[in-house]
Amino acid sequence: EDQVTQSPEALRLQEGESSSLNCSYTVSGLRGLFWYRQDPGKGPEFLFTLYSAGEEKEKERLKATLTKKESFLHITAPKPEDSATYLCAVQASYKPMDSSYKLIFGSGTRLLVRP
């Protein structure tokens, strides 16, 4: 069964204290791994897509990496405005030999950055 597990569930950091969020997955036919940011009461906001093991992408204080079994979201010198829930999702082919794709989400990591 396709599964995405994120850890930790919650993370509290001091401003400037770097850390990493983990996303491990088991999926047949991976067609990409996505990271999203979600603020309270809002829809998920796209951050990154990674397609191949070894691929890395950066945006401001965030850097996402991908291996064959997991992805990491590294947060360097975070600021209070980085506080949010970070969602990981894998794109899988919904039906074999079909063009139907879906995103399978983890339950997220709630990040709080204190000033």
Place this chain on the structure above:
Amino acid sequence: NAGVTQTPKFRILKIGQSMTLQCTQDMNHNYMYWYRQDPGMGLKLIYYSVGAGITDKGEVPNGYNVSRSTTEDFPLRLELAAPSQTSVYFCASTKLTGGRSANYGYTFGSGTRLTVV
């Protein structure tokens, strides 16, 4: 560009009532999705569509129906509302070519918060 627009933002239903959640996108995306998000949980796929006239069930389709008569619109119908359908509903869309989305990934609406009492 409005992106993905969902209406209403909030709704309270009584048990047994029906309603339609509206979703419209103006990006000419071929794929559209409905997800629900329960507190502290990830998003679960309800229904999806790969193009106008084509829809299929996701992981949790019971109690819901969809239609896709145009590229832009993908309404979600709740029949005989039950307390278990209390949740936040998100519509999403993307343009997939060969299984790859554009650099903006899947675009989500701002959600509809539904309470069934």
